[in-house]
Amino acid sequence: MGTSTAYGGPGGGTPLIPSWLGDPETGSEPDVDQNGPPAPDLVNPPTPPDKPPISKAADPQRFSGARSNFTRFAVSGGNDRASLGRAVSRYVSTSSGGARQAAQRMGASRGAGARLLGFLADANARGMREALLELNLGSMAGRPISEVFVALADHICPGAGTVDEGIAREAYIETIIDLAGEGLADLDAFTSEQMDTVFELYATHAIEARICNDIGTKVVTMPSNARVAHQVEKQLRDFIRGAVSDALIRTQESAPNMAQNHVLTFVDSVYESAFSILQSLGDAEADQ
Template sequence: MGSSRGVAARIAGFLGDVSARGLQAALVTFNLAGMAGSSPAEIFSALVEQFCPEGGSVDEGIARDAFMETVVELADAGIADMSSLTPEQMQTVLELYVAHTIEDRIYNDIGIKGVEIPADAGAAQAVQDQLHEFILGGVSDAFSEAAIDFAAIDPNTIGQTMERIYGAAFDILEALGEEEAAK
């Protein structure tokens, strides 16, 4: 999941830049200064093109799809103004993105390995919803353990921080899965 980790690091870097220098200055870095008054969905949609352009490997496709899914969920997550993001909202953006990348990777593996899913669309949606909540909970736990300070995040260690979060999230999900299987 190297592409996803790289995009997560770029998102974290952007959010840290917004926190440290303000939205306008952070957007200038990506030649998007004119978007300062735009909605978070519009800004992040433009960043999708910057961070993960179309084409590429399966991993790059997963990164792009996860970013677009995250953009769709921003309003539901209460993120309405990019110029006044709280640290909690910044973490939510990253949690959503990381959860979607893990979820998309699992779906890809299911497709490749031919895992059987329910034939009924409602039952399949219920399984998908449960999986999403399970993954999001594990990712949220991993972020809580990491305790990222976006105002002081070091651009040189963002990649390492995202690596630790992905590792911790997978460890948490594995432990939860084993616990659930033992029931």
């Protein structure tokens, strides 16, 4: 929410994992014969290829439970924590089809998170100046942290033409806004703790924006009182951040020495673990 790219939510028949949601770090081109296509065999024409399987349409009502419960939580002004728990739990289990598929739905936020974490790891290992020089941004060395991260925006989030790319960039902008409040000012001595905080902020905003866009913020009734609406947003964000923080710790324990070529795998693990924790926390809130 906040500056979320709001829309009415995906249609109920949209597959759980859209066909366009591939690996943001890789791509493949169809094989092309440089000599042109062979002459057709008119005597023995080739057998037509099998048609690609059509993705099974998902349950058209899979978002309704999460939407209705989040509306109840919002209308309560943030007091109905059980409805918040049910909304988040049902988003993961029913709307997304489980933690792993919820993580795959993060799309462009996976690649952006990997690029951000890769840069932060480089800054932690070699120093901020060297990390910036690697991206031809040496002139930003010594500048305020907000200016440095604004200059990094096109590297971290290179596209913004789709809703999915917009979510990734929006989460990055929200992260920049939060940096000052986290006491992150000295970039010349960038610590592991600061690296964790920046990535935790980004993953939190990315998951929040993904959930809100999937549920469809235009069809969720929010309080008309701005202060109460802000409180509702803050509670959702804090709920998500707690899960992301635990997921980051859990993933670091299982992979303490993250190699640069395994950053995307690490990010995927954090997202999947965060969604799994969110479902468990949601179920616990709903049972209270």
